[in-house]
Amino acid sequence: MKLNLLFFAKARELVGVTESSLTIPEGCRVMDLRQELIRVYPQLAGFLDRCAIAIENEFSSDEQLLVPETTVAILPPVSGG
């Protein structure tokens, strides 16, 4: 299944793009996506653990099942204000 990816701040600079897409097997959970992201973007290793993953504007849990064609955002530690 295909997921739409959004990268922000340092994660965006590490991967070099703002948006991308990723195809992963059906039945994958967020924890599997984290591993796949490191495989595709090895430059995220060591940083992704500090990032939250949001699905359709909601923070996700590692156990959450992924759904095709959803938008997944990689969110580094925040620094607004």
Added chain:
Amino acid sequence: MIQIVREPIAYHPLCEKVRTSHCGAVVCFLGTVRDLTGSRITTSLEYEAHESMALKILNQIETEVRQRWPIGDFVLVHRLGLLEVGEVAIAIALSTPHRQSAFEACEYTIERVKQTVPIWKKEHLIDGQTEWVHHGERPDKQPMPSQLKN
């Protein structure tokens, strides 16, 4: 009222906006760009956001604040883009009948913004270096501020 803007924040009208006849306390907080962090000299800060999610979480924070304190009115405006030293990055204004709840509600609001809202800043330093400010932990793993623990 929640807004994310790219132009300078007109904060005086925001303080006026939240004044109501049944509220005896108005607190206005401005977060501004500081030039010194330790010995590092900052010339500007560059803000970006996951805007749709930031708006959603900011609205959730307003709901939390209204549930916890007797809010008369509440406004929060966050600016994005390149801000020079001294410029206003965030303005929060709110009113309550008495001052203690106004101070608590405002502190809670800015603490939650800094913990969990997907907005980021990159420091531009005087030597030309730039650095993302990612000092905190995962934005989805933050403990509630102390105002909600009692």
